[in-house]
Amino acid sequence: MAFTDPKDGAMTLDDFLRAELSALTRFSGALAGDRHLAEDILSDALLKVAAQWRRISALDDPAAYVRRVVVTTYLSDRRKTQRRQTVPAADVPSLERPGPDASAAVIARDEVTGLLAQLPGQQRAAIVLRYLLDETDEHIAQALGCSPGTVRSHLFHARATLRLTASARADKE
Amino acid sequence: MDREQLMAALAQHDADPGAVMAAFHAKRRRRARNRSLAVCGGLAAVGIVAATAVLQPWASAPSPTPAGRPSGLPNSSPASGCASVPLPETLATARQSGASVIVAVGSLTGKTAVSDGQVYYQMLLRPVRTLSGPPIASGSTGWIGSTRGPAGPIPSADAGALWGADGRLFAIAWPARLTGTTVGPVLHVAPVAGSRVILSSAGCWDSTGLPSRPYHGRLAEIPGSKSYMRAAAGGFHAVPLTTIEQLASSAARHA
Numbered sequence: 001m002a003f004t005d006p007k008d009g010a011m012t013l014d015d016f017l018r019a020e021l022s023a024l025t026r027f028s029g030a031l032a033g034d035r036h037l038a039e040d041i042l043s044d045a046l047l048k049v050a051a052q053w054r055r056i057s058a059l060d061d062p063a064a065y066v067r068r069v070v071v072t073t074y075l076s077d078r079r080k081t082q083r084r085q086t087v088p089a090a091d092v093p094s095l096e097r098p099g100p101d102a103s104a105a106v107i108a109r110d111e112v113t114g115l116l117a118q119l120p121g122q123q124r125a126a127i128v129l130r131y132l133l134d135e136t137d138e139h140i141a142q143a144l145g146c147s148p149g150t151v152r153s154h155l156f157h158a159r160a161t162l163r164l165t166a167s168a169r170a171d172k173e
Numbered sequence: 174m175d176r177e178q179l180m181a182a183l184a185q186h187d188a189d190p191g192a193v194m195a196a197f198h199a200k201r202r203r204r205a206r207n208r209s210l211a212v213c214g215g216l217a218a219v220g221i222v223a224a225t226a227v228l229q230p231w232a233s234a235p236s237p238t239p240a241g242r243p244s245g246l247p248n249s250s251p252a253s254g255c256a257s258v259p260l261p262e263t264l265a266t267a268r269q270s271g272a273s274v275i276v277a278v279g280s281l282t283g284k285t286a287v288s289d290g291q292v293y294y295q296m297l298l299r300p301v302r303t304l305s306g307p308p309i310a311s312g313s314t315g316w317i318g319s320t321r322g323p324a325g326p327i328p329s330a331d332a333g334a335l336w337g338a339d340g341r342l343f344a345i346a347w348p349a350r351l352t353g354t355t356v357g358p359v360l361h362v363a364p365v366a367g368s369r370v371i372l373s374s375a376g377c378w379d380s381t382g383l384p385s386r387p388y389h390g391r392l393a394e395i396p397g398s399k400s401y402m403r404a405a406a407g408g409f410h411a412v413p414l415t416t417i418e419q420l421a422s423s424a425a426r427h428a
Contacts, residue, residue: 017194021190021193021194022190024193025187025188025189025190025193026184026187026188028188028193029183029184029185029186029187029188030183030184030186030187032186032188033186034186035186035187035188035189038186038187038188039188039189039192039193039196040196042188042193042197043193043194043196043197043200044200046193046197047197047200047201047204050197050201080402112178112179112181112182113182113185116182116183127179127183128183131176131179131180131183132180132183132184162179
């Protein structure tokens with residue numbers, strides 16, 4: 001089923017989704033930190049995209065624009081639901097554990113997930129765009145609607161919260 | 174934390190592409206249907222206003238309550254959203270009709286039922302304190318109406334049902350025989366937070382004339398109903414529970 005009448009040579013939304021849906025599902029999942037919320041956010045974002053597809057398809061990089069729509073949808077949803085969400089009261093323990101065994105990886109992943117959940121929306125989006133998509137500060141700034149300096153500030157604070165190791169920071173800095 | 178751990182954590186919640194596309198198509202259809210309903214509703218409203226204007230000179234006294242429906246039940250008329258009925262009047266009507274006024278802790282059982290095109294959610298009440306009217310036993314169940322019909326949201330309905338984040342609620346428990354529904358007793362609920370009852374458009378509660386202050390805390394809702402968000406637009410009014418208890422007692426004396 002075509003979402004729009006394709007103009008000569010123009011990419012339809014169907015074509016776009018065939019190529020990009022997999023990456024978008026990964027992106028929205030990393031942003032939301034919850035599969036069902038990610039599906040809700042991405043489908044909402046696609047609704048907005050579908051309504052403007054003719055204009056979006058003419059852009060140089062439609063995928064970047066769609067990711068920006070996903071980010072704004074995620075941030076908007078987060079603002080709306082923040083007051084209603086239950087915040088865990090327990091302190092998340094540190095990641096330093098001597099002598100990792102078979103369960104250590106699972107425990108560590110849960111703890112990383114807990115640390116990610118503590119990040120404000122803008123910081124989480126900056127981390128996802130930087131580490132999952134290798135975006136530059138300038139591109140992240142465009143997606144978040146802020147300055148590159150603010151992006152660097154978001155990343156600095158997010159890394160501190162996540163206790164990223166020096167080597168992990170060096171990968172990207 | 175190293176980079177691999179971060180990437181693994183980011184990658185563990187990938188959305189399912191099939192579910193995304195199914196949700197996308199469903200939302201598109203719903204949006205198109207709502208647009209059609211809005212257009213039809215607008216045309217109907219224009220027609221009703223025109224007809225009322227023509228017929229008004231010959232109209233008799235208004236009959237605000239449909240036959241067989243207690244006026245204290247929340248009005249979810251698509252045209253108005255909420256009727257403005259002050260709480261003392263709502264409680265008086267409830268008591269005169271034989272409903273119970275209670276304070277309880279409620280939790281959804283997960284059961285739903287459909288009656289007259291509206292979806293109801295079953296709620297377990299435990300414990301229960303009956304303020305006035307026929308006693309309601311702890312462990313009883315009742316039904317709360319959602320603002321969804323079997324085919325989706327009911328356009329322009331009221332904001333739905335809210336109760337306390339810890340389950341505490343104030344409610345009017347309407348026996349099934351009074352509501353005309355087939356599901357069973359219907360609960361008209363309002364959240365209780367601390368020592369206050371939170372009144373809002375969720376349930377069409379009207380706090381006019383009562384001492385109140387704004388409330389901004391967490392509340393519980395039927396999952397996916399967005400009742401909190403919709404009711405927040407009109408504001409939450411925290412009324413002392415003691416005031417409500419006095420009103421319930423007063424209503425009982427006049428019943």
